[in-house]
Amino acid sequence: MPAPSPNRPEASPPRAPRRRRSDSLIPGWLWAPTGLGIAFLLLPIIGMLSRVDPQSLLAVITAEESRLAMQLSLLTSVTSAIISVLIGFPLGYLLATRPFPGQRIVRTLILLPLVLPPVVSGLALLYTWGRSAILGGGLESVGLSLAYTTSAVIMAQVFVSLPFMVMSVETATAGLGRRYELTAAELGAKPNRVFFTVTLPLLRHGIITGAVLCFARSLGEFGATLTFAGSLSGVTRTMPLQIYLVRESDPQAAIGLSLLLIVIAVLIIILAYRSPHAPRLKSPHTTPTLAEAAPRFANTDRQHGGEVNPETRSQDRVRADQRISAEVRxxxxxxxxxxxxxxxxxxxxxxxxxxxxxxxxxxxxxxxTPDSGRLRIGDDTVFDIAVGHWPPVHDRGIVHLAQNPVLFPHLNVIDNVSFGLRAHGSTRNDAQKRAQAMLDRLGVGQCANRRPDAVSGGQAARIALARALVVEPKLLLLDEPLAALDVDVAVETRExxxxxxxxxxxxxxxxxxxDxxxxxxxxxxxxxxxxxxxxPVGQIDPEAAGEGTEFLASFCMRDRDGILCNQSQ
Ligand SMILES: Nc1ncnc2c1ncn2[C@@H]1O[C@H](COP(=O)(O)OP(=O)(O)OP(=O)(O)O)[C@@H](O)[C@H]1O
Known part of the structure; x- marks a missing residue:
């Protein structure tokens, strides 16, 4: 058999097909520490299970004291998780989105309960809200007592679990970025509508994760509760306190109650994470583009790739007496x-x-925001920094369409396209009719009821175009709309x-x-x-471009049909 030439690739001998791995990008050694971690968490549970006496288990679990403790634990943990959502969500969201004075201090403060021993947290609460403390004493004088009440249990739980909510929301918000909210505002949605129809739905996974963590932390809370709320049966004695109480006198009861606590916590965590809308990994190969196969228009008067007689167009321009003028510094x-x-x-x-x-x-x-600037569209001054006129994004009538279509992932296609119309006050029916007509016009009407992750990149881009055009913006900003398309598709989409x-x-x-x-x-x-x-197109003169002469001349040279530049040059 001749030796293979070093310069020529030889047909390699048939090899046994390699076993397909689920993801060849992930190093295999990562499984070792992962397995170690799982074993580390699982072994103590197995250790505890091995000491269970099945015969006494039922009696322990159904005992009156256990039932009261479990009821109280569930009630207080659910309540504290809800309170943590109500307080922690705005905190985490603002930390991620709005720089404000003292932000670092606030962030440190929020993390403090994580590093404080729970007993210290309980003491801090006691010295603030206890009967002889300043705030607690004041409440006491008007007949409100917090310490050693069920409210104290909830306060202790919220104090130690709030950081989980804040961190979950802050991380989710930072990961999401501001592009969806900005797109919604450009389509005309006011801040409240953006918040309730875009921000909240898109952050729901972060909120659910935070709430589950808060619930779990509250369910296991012991030190702060004991210090601040005490251990009164049916009032402040939660499951961890009950387990601690019986562990000396009846270790079997302690084990049984611990198992019950674990089973309930696991069940609730599993239920909370079984969301039908759980986030899914998207294919990294899906590139949003402006069209996968651009639709054709029967009544277009731009033929041959959109070429138009430049003379006709420049005459139009000369006659136009209205202008857009933009000054930006x-x-x-x-x-x-x-x-x-x-x-x-x-x-x-x-x-x-x-x-x-x-x-x-x-x-x-x-x-x-610029240092100075003004934008006029015809007679309408959109903004003018000199006179302090700087309207919010939703009040400008300017829609920006970039390469990334930024379709709202939680809305189906028709609702995406209706979004701006609804924000401008259209009824749902009317908005959907107009949205459907625009989708049909762009050749993607059949996608109306699909989710954005069930359309191709090119369809997504046309849907974004439909969403932008249907609101009839005063000014449409197109940022390299065809740059991501392959050549054939770009030609059709350009038309x-x-x-x-x-x-x-x-x-x-x-x-x-x-273009x-x-x-x-x-x-x-x-x-x-x-x-x-x-x-105007047809009168472009590279010689008049100063420092840009060379750039413009080379741009004009790429114009094979000689449409752009002044032919006398
Ligand atoms: N986020 C940012 N923070 C600070 N400076 C920026 C930021 N983005 C852009 N710049 C700077 O502002 C100037 C203008 O950038 P800009 O992105 O507007 O250019 P561009 O003409 O759009 O370029 P391209 O064709 O590469 O997109 C550049 O000097 C750039 O380095």
């Missing part, structure tokens, strides 16, 4: 932009990486977009000459944070 990012655009019409914004294009969009939507933006006002960030020739009426070149050149 943001020193921290070196941005000082002043641009105008025809109304209606599409202005393409091009420029090198880091020139300031995305920053402009962030300011226009209201996600970023779709060109058709849809006709008669609307849009700004389009792009690096692609074809400009197909969709734009005018072009703005941004160079080092300033507008280097601005001209």
């Amino acid at each position: 943001l020193n921290a990012r070196g941005i000082d932009l002043d641009l105008t655009s025809v109304l209606p019409g599409t202005t393409a914004i091009i420029g090198r990486n880091g020139a300031g294009k995305s920053t402009l969009f962030q300011v226009l939507t209201g996600a970023l 779709v977009l060109a058709e849809l933006v006709q008669g609307r006002s849009a700004l389009l960030i792009t690096h692609d000459v074809d 400009v020739t197909a969709m734009a009426d005018s072009l703005v070149l941004v160079e080092n944070g300033t507008v280097a050149h601005s001209a």
